[in-house]
Amino acid sequence: MEQAQCKRGWSGIWCAAGLIISLMFLAVGPLGAAQVTPSLTAVKVKVPPTLDGRDDDPAWKRVKALEVPIAGGTIGNIKVTLKAVYTVQEIYLLAKWPDKTMTIEHAPWIFTGSAWEYHAEEGPFEDRFAIQWNISVANFPQVGCMILCHAGGAYPDKKPRMHTNAPGEFA
Structure with a gap:
């Protein structure tokens, strides 16, 4: 018996739809799976x-x-x-x-x-x-500790600093 082949007409449409749905499931599988972030457990x-x-x-x-x-x-x-x-x-x-x-x-x-x-x-x-744990630093969840890093250009000694950006921010 020969393998079933898609033909023009409704069977072709169903084959195309099946192919698209299959590709969607393949794409959602490994690519859409949530990334596991390593964590430290105390x-x-x-x-x-x-x-x-x-x-x-x-x-x-x-x-x-x-x-x-x-x-x-x-x-x-x-x-x-x-x-x-x-x-x-x-x-x-x-x-x-x-x-x-x-x-x-x-x-x-x-x-x-x-x-x-x-x-x-x-x-x-x-x-x-x-x-550094974020307590109240704006944009820390999106940027991470880079939000606290200040390149040396702003200081006379040209050395980098780590600090919050506004009064009342804590990390």
Whole structure:
């Protein structure tokens, strides 16, 4: 028996309609499916982790990690591993990433070869990690933390700043 073929007339219209409907379902399937945004889930603990910069505390062992790819910046492309736990009153976050320099202290004093000089606004700077929760910043849900980033052009020292845009905004 030969395969059924679409012919002119009503059968052709039905075949075309069937083809269009099939293509619509294919397009809506994977393309229209909701994107799953990775999220960090905090686990309640009775005993908070010791704040010592290590990840071997029993509180951290119970928590599933979230890996977040980071691109650009002075550190390059890396993955940051995040964990979170909370008690009745506090939340604790653990952020871990590969670090070639282990710069853990701000070094405003630089030895010039003959003397120590104070350089408060120069590096090397300690490793830093920032998290921002929006409380009341206009357009934060649409733009994200970029709404708080201000390129250095507006300041005499040409350094970038992170701050809200109006009185009464909090992040």
